[in-house]
Amino acid sequence: MKQTPYKIKPVPKICDLPGIKAICNWIAMIFEKHDPAVDLDDDRFSTYATLRGSSWRGKDCDDSRKDIHPGSRPIQSDKDRDSNCNGILGVDPVSGQTYEDLYCKESQARGVIVLGDSLSAHFHIPREWLNTTEISAAAFEPLPFILENEFDWPELSSITGYKNTTFTNVIHGPMNSVYNYLWQRNRCNHRDYQNLSVNGARSSAMADTIQKSLFRNQTTDKPVTVFYALIGNDVCNTHPDTFAHMTTPEQMRNNSMRTLEFLGKTLPAGSHVFLVGLVDGRVLFDSLKDRIHPIGSLRNDVTYSDFYNYFNCLEISPCVGWLNTNETIRNMTTQRAEQLSNVLKQVAETEANKYHNFKLNYMENPIFQAIKQFEKLGYHIWDALEPVDGFHSNQLGQAFSAQVMWQNLETKYPDAIGPINPFNKKIQTIFGDQGGY
Ligand SMILES: [Ca+2]
Ligand SMILES: [Ca+2]
Incomplete structure (x- = not known):
């Protein structure tokens, strides 16, 4: 016997209500898009651990700038700020070179x-x-x-x-x-x-x-x-x-x-x-x-x-x-x-x-x-x-x-996997836990 097709009820438009909308977007973001829920600069990296945050991808060290996130090639060799969140920044006073250039540039980081x-x-x-x-x-x-x-x-x-x-x-x-x-x-x-x-x-x-x-x-x-x-x-x-x-x-x-x-x-x-x-x-x-x-x-x-x-x-x-x-x-x-x-x-x-x-x-x-x-x-x-x-x-x-x-x-x-970085010890001495996780 042929079955009558179900009539699908329209989904209530609860997500259109003000206030609720933000919550709906938030839920959709985590469970449908799998992007971090807390991500102010929208670079897909978060300062928050859960909700697809730093438990899942490296912690953002500046959530107001999209170009600053883990994995970035250093901006201006990270002379003044850490643009890739690896904790390495600044200038070596002896050589006058940046630490990123000295320790990371040729290291085949990935x-x-x-x-x-x-x-x-x-x-x-x-x-x-x-x-x-x-x-x-x-x-x-x-x-x-x-x-x-x-x-x-x-x-x-x-x-x-x-x-x-x-x-x-x-x-x-x-x-x-x-x-x-x-x-x-x-x-x-x-x-x-x-x-x-x-x-x-x-x-x-x-x-x-x-x-x-x-x-x-x-x-x-x-x-x-x-x-x-x-x-x-x-x-x-x-x-x-x-x-x-x-x-x-x-x-x-x-x-x-x-x-x-x-x-x-x-x-x-x-x-x-x-x-x-x-x-x-x-x-x-x-x-x-x-x-x-x-x-x-x-x-x-x-x-x-x-x-x-x-x-x-x-x-x-x-x-x-x-x-x-x-x-x-x-x-x-x-x-x-x-x-x-x-x-x-x-x-x-x-x-x-x-x-x-x-x-x-x-x-x-x-x-x-x-x-x-x-x-x-x-x-x-x-x-x-x-x-x-x-x-x-x-x-x-x-x-x-x-x-x-x-x-x-x-x-x-x-x-x-790249070679062993011969400067690991120096990085550890100067930058400690590199900002941790
Ligand atoms: Ca950022
Ligand atoms: Ca850096």
């Missing part, structure tokens, strides 16, 4: 950007919130901070992490990141990071909207190393008919090419782009299936298998294909992920000479190598997984992935 999903945003729900034996008021103290950062912890993530854990009641483990390595290598890179990851992002959303939140001035900013890291959502969805909603190889090719076109028009000369392959999520089910989920911690009665089935039943599983008790479905999901990784590999090869501003390479997902090294050290895979969702890397896993990515960059792509 920034790092990730276009990613919840893994590179570092999604984490505190175990302490669900575990009946650990629950406490202290565990809920950072709740506003956590909500304003969309349950993500980019400031501790494998690509753009820059600080140590401050909320020790709700997140634990070591911080290590590609940005942190880049900063140790060359202190002129201070604050030059952008984490443009969105929970649930897949290649289509990246090409349609998310990539537009990237800011890099092609002529006045420094080059950058970009990671295109959409490592699972193109095969992960909540639909019972999961395969019908996965990205096809043809769509993947089209979407990734659209992002490359955009990067071609946006990145300064001398940049690098890495297309990162997808993961094999079968490892999640294999390592966790018989273990107890935190919600069953009191009576030891809820395993991850139960938890995944329950999620699938409610149609709220983050990944029906891999978090599934049916092995055939898990294998077929991996097969599609491999096809999509192969597309990225091909795109990196066929498009290698098309873009003049960046070098293009494919990088195998660091998780494969991280797991091998991890197990050699005597850890179990579950030690690196988020206990609440049984899906994402935890703090330890993030730090481990960073190490693997860095090893790859150092050995295979040294020109993407």
